[in-house]
Amino acid sequence: MALFFDAAWYDGRLAERGLSRTMLAAAAGLSEVELALAFKDQRELSMREVSVFAELLGVAPAEAASRAGVRPPPASDAQRLTSLEARVAALEAELTRLKG
Numbered sequence: 001m002a003l004f005f006d007a008a009w010y011d012g013r014l015a016e017r018g019l020s021r022t023m024l025a026a027a028a029g030l031s032e033v034e035l036a037l038a039f040k041d042q043r044e045l046s047m048r049e050v051s052v053f054a055e056l057l058g059v060a061p062a063e064a065a066s067r068a069g070v071r072p073p074p075a076s077d078a079q080r081l082t083s084l085e086a087r088v089a090a091l092e093a094e095l096t097r098l099k100g
Helices: 007-016 021-028 032-039 047-057 061-067 075-099
Strands: none
Touching: 007 021, 007 047, 021 032, 021 047, 047 061
């Protein structure tokens, strides 16, 4: 199955939230031209950009990625990252407790 940018889905989600493509571009740090190229499948998006889209639209990053024609990293990689982030947060909290 080929991946493609689902512009109609993105436009619908933006409309539901009272947002525009200009706002989506600004939130992700893209120019309007860069976003327009992505909407036409002429520019690849990074997972960071897709994650910003997901947050702004109130959807899971995996759905935003799929609708943007981007393959998200395998779930195992995402789970490892989440686990690592949780461990770092716990260590930082313990360090703060020990200092204070």
